[in-house]
Amino acid sequence: MRYYDQHSHTYYSPDSTEHFENYLKQTDLPVVTTEHLDFYRPSQNMKDAVLDYDSYVETIHRLNKKYKNRLLKGIEVGFTYRDRHRIEAYLADKSFDIILFSIHHNGGQGFMTLNHDTKDLTEHVEDYYSLMLQGIKEAPYANVLAHFDYGLRGYDKVKVSDLKPAEETLKAIFKVIIEQNQALELNTRSMYAYDNAHLYDYAIGLYKSLGGQLFTVSSDAHVSEDYQFHFSDAFSLLRAHDVNELVVFKNQTTHWVPLPD
Numbered sequence: 098m099r100y101y102d103q104h105s106h107t108y109y110s111p112d113s114t115e116h117f118e119n120y121l122k123q124t125d126l127p128v129v130t131t132e133h134l135d136f137y138r139p140s141q142n143m144k145d146a147v148l149d150y151d152s153y154v155e156t157i158h159r160l161n162k163k164y165k166n167r168l169l170k171g172i173e174v175g176f177t178y179r180d181r182h183r184i185e186a187y188l189a190d191k192s193f194d195i196i197l198f199s200i201h202h203n204g205g206q207g208f209m210t211l212n213h214d215t216k217d218l219t220e221h222v223e224d225y226y227s228l229m230l231q232g233i234k235e236a237p238y239a240n241v242l243a244h245f246d247y248g249l250r251g252y253d254k255v256k257v258s259d260l261k262p263a264e265e266t267l268k269a270i271f272k273v274i275i276e277q278n279q280a281l282e283l284n285t286r287s288m289y290a291y292d293n294a295h296l297y298d299y300a301i302g303l304y305k306s307l308g309g310q311l312f313t314v315s316s317d318a319h320v321s322e323d324y325q326f327h328f329s330d331a332f333s334l335l336r337a338h339d340v341n342e343l344v345v346f347k348n349q350t351t352h353w354v355p356l357p358d
């Protein structure tokens with residue numbers, strides 16, 4: 098088995114208009130899309146993103162006849178503590194190959210649209226990772242901790258030293274994912290579009306020092322041009338950390354695959 102991208106979106110996500118075929122045509126590997134599930138407060142003025150599962154499954158089923166069963170099913174759970182039961186209820190009667198765990202907003206504001214000018218980064222880092230720790234403990238059903246730095250994307254030039262005050266919280270998060278057999282995602286969009294690769298360098302070391310071994314590398318593509326975005330750079334970074342295997346998820350089961358050259 099060879100490694101494949103495990104975080105991408107199509108028109109089944111509100112922030113993408115991409116079609117499955119445009120990913121499928123670029124590769125002979127399996128293609129898994131991870132469509133959004135996000136709930137918002139009325140004050141946020143955002144429409145809930147709830148994947149139309151029946152339609153999604155039916156589209157995949159139809160395309161799989163043409164594309165040799167290469168399409169897998171995935172979902173990206175945008176976790177909020179307040180909606181945890183709704184999320185569980187949604188997942189209860191559905192099956193996915195992979196479930197990503199993400200923290201996209203704090204129940205009041207999206208982390209991409211926070212007023213970064215007025216919120217101190219140190220305070221934000223503490224808040225963000227506290228939410229992540231509280232959340233991940235409630236989400237043993239997830240397979241992957243996605244873009245651990247998402248909440249920092251709105252700040253320019255975040256340094257490793259900016260994360261240090263939250264290091265104990267980060268360690269606690271990594272201990273939970275290790276216990277729950279969840280992988281740490283290298284999100285190449287964060288690393289090379291938001292220039293946070295150095296934060297991943299730090300996180301890989303920290304996670305490994307606690308015994309973490311499960312890694313995924315994913316593009317978070319919303320357009321097919323971003324499929325496998327900067328993968329070779331992320332692979333090199335892992336190699337520098339003596340990581341030589343990655344994991345893929347099928348029917349939520351972990352499979353080890355070699356780190357590609």
Ligand SMILES: [Zn+2]
Pocket residue numbers: 173199201243244247
């Ligand atoms: Zn996300």
Ligand SMILES: [Zn+2]
Pocket residue numbers: 104105106173317
């Ligand atoms: Zn995503």
